Amino acid sequence: MIVVEHLSKSYGALAAVSDLSFRVERGQVVGFLGPNGAGKSTTLRILAGFLGASGGRASIAGFDVVEERLDALRQLGYMAETSPLYPEMKVREYLAFRSELKGVPRTKRRADVDRCLELARVSDVAGVLIGHLSKGYRQRVGLADALIHSPPLLILDEPTAGLDPNQIREVRALIASLAENHTILLSTHILSEVEATCSRAVVLAKGRLVAIGSIDELRGRGRPELILTLRGDEAIIRQVLSETAGVGSRVIEPHGEALRATLSLTAEDEAGQAETTERIVHALATATVGIREVRTTKATLEEVFAALTQHEARTENEAEAKR
Numbered sequence: 001m002i003v004v005e006h007l008s009k010s011y012g013a014l015a016a017v018s019d020l021s022f023r024v025e026r027g028q029v030v031g032f033l034g035p036n037g038a039g040k041s042t043t044l045r046i047l048a049g050f051l052g053a054s055g056g057r058a059s060i061a062g063f064d065v066v067e068e069r070l071d072a073l074r075q076l077g078y079m080a081e082t083s084p085l086y087p088e089m090k091v092r093e094y095l096a097f098r099s100e101l102k103g104v105p106r107t108k109r110r111a112d113v114d115r116c117l118e119l120a121r122v123s124d125v126a127g128v129l130i131g132h133l134s135k136g137y138r139q140r141v142g143l144a145d146a147l148i149h150s151p152p153l154l155i156l157d158e159p160t161a162g163l164d165p166n167q168i169r170e171v172r173a174l175i176a177s178l179a180e181n182h183t184i185l186l187s188t189h190i191l192s193e194v195e196a197t198c199s200r201a202v203v204l205a206k207g208r209l210v211a212i213g214s215i216d217e218l219r220g221r222g223r224p225e226l227i228l229t230l231r232g233d234e235a236i237i238r239q240v241l242s243e244t245a246g247v248g249s250r251v252i253e254p255h256g257e258a259l260r261a262t263l264s265l266t267a268e269d270e271a272g273q274a275e276t277t278e279r280i281v282h283a284l285a286t287a288t289v290g291i292r293e294v295r296t297t298k299a300t301l302e303e304v305f306a307a308l309t310q311h312e313a314r315t316e317n318e319a320e321a322k323r
């Protein structure tokens, strides 16, 4: 549905987006994640045809966003970071105006406006001046606007920015209901947002791709720690652990009557980590060490995100290698 290839955009000397490539398949709900200034809005503006790229290309449903701009635009509804709504227009009036601009046939217009008022849950303020609406309502009018020409793809730039927790919950529920029959690319700098609404994420830092994958895959990029509570001779335990392949750093300390070993595992993937765990348990049991507890602590997505976006230079190479 979205193909971005080697996209870049500079503002003078500043490279806001550098050599960015990613794809979004039809039906996916993808989080576009990165700290402030990462280049999210710049990328989304290019996709929505508002901004020209300095290099590379992008297409929506096979239509190049520059060369086949109008065809591409027909496929997508875009909600900007700050929607340029007209404060002196009433909600229904504004949506009718927007649907005309977007070329919705006159005969369909009224029904489409009603449908979007419903979809974005703004029917109750249809006759209210936009300038009199709360931020949450205005945001939803922006969403209704994005939906007005029935596009299969929604591109939403920080749809919950500036909303209070109740409004955030409402907008999230709205996105979840739209996800049933839309492809959605949604930018945010808030991780929990992605965990709540998206199945996949594209992670950006300083204009570069640092990670892409399902939420579970991204979470899996954090190295888990293996925690063992053991009874036995400390020297033997230390020796067994030092001889077992796949064990990185280890901390062994007294824990009540027992010993607590906290180990980092060097395996990249879950299968490898599980194998290492089996090897460790087997080696300890063979050395007649008593095993009271075996437990792994998973890195939180939060930790993974922090690591990814703080070491973008290093992970950039990994991302490159994966292509």
Ligand SMILES: Nc1ncnc2c1ncn2[C@@H]1O[C@H](COP(=O)(O)OP(=O)(O)O)[C@@H](O)[C@H]1O
Pocket: 011, 014, 016, 034, 035, 036, 037, 038, 039, 040, 041, 042, 043
């Ligand atoms: N019109 C502009 N002129 C100059 N610099 C800009 C402009 N828009 C954005 N930038 C800069 O480009 C970088 C990326 O911005 P942006 O795409 O808005 O990031 P994000 O949406 O991820 O917060 C930032 O450093 C920002 O200051």
Ligand SMILES: [Mg+2]
Pocket: 040, 041, 042, 081, 157, 158
């Ligand atoms: Mg932004």
